[in-house]
Amino acid sequence: MSNNLNNNADRIKFLDEKQEEITERQSNNLVLDFDQALREENKQKIEIKLLGKTYFLPKKMPFNFSTFFLRNCYKKIKGQWTVIMDDDKIMPFIELMFGKRFIENLEKSRDNRISMMFVYENIVPKILDEWGYHMDTSKSGHISEKKIQIQK
Incomplete structure (x- = not known):
């Protein structure tokens, strides 16, 4: 001492x-400061090219999309988790997934090859797959796999 x-x-x-x-x-x-980890994670993007335009989505499911998805589209039916998309939820779903610019460009497009079902059946499953929700679109009438079943 x-x-x-x-x-x-x-x-x-x-x-x-x-x-x-x-x-x-x-x-x-x-x-606990996660800002640096968030900056690093936000550098990774999913690039989508459609009708000559490029769109960038986050590599991981964004929080605002996931809360909408889990609240409105993800239901347990007969013990199986299922995505059920009410008609009034399709546009908010697409906008939260791809952004307002994506929808505006599709609405302005004069290309008749693009339909809501094209986006829903071809692009959405690939993005959900990237975000950890693998979907098998080979079964007619349903899009299903381990976690998701989308009923039309």
């Missing part, structure tokens, strides 16, 4: 100071 801590008052003062330092250090260590 140093000469500064000869009496109890000095020892108590020293211990109080050290306790404050430890508390401050612990408080600082409780801050």
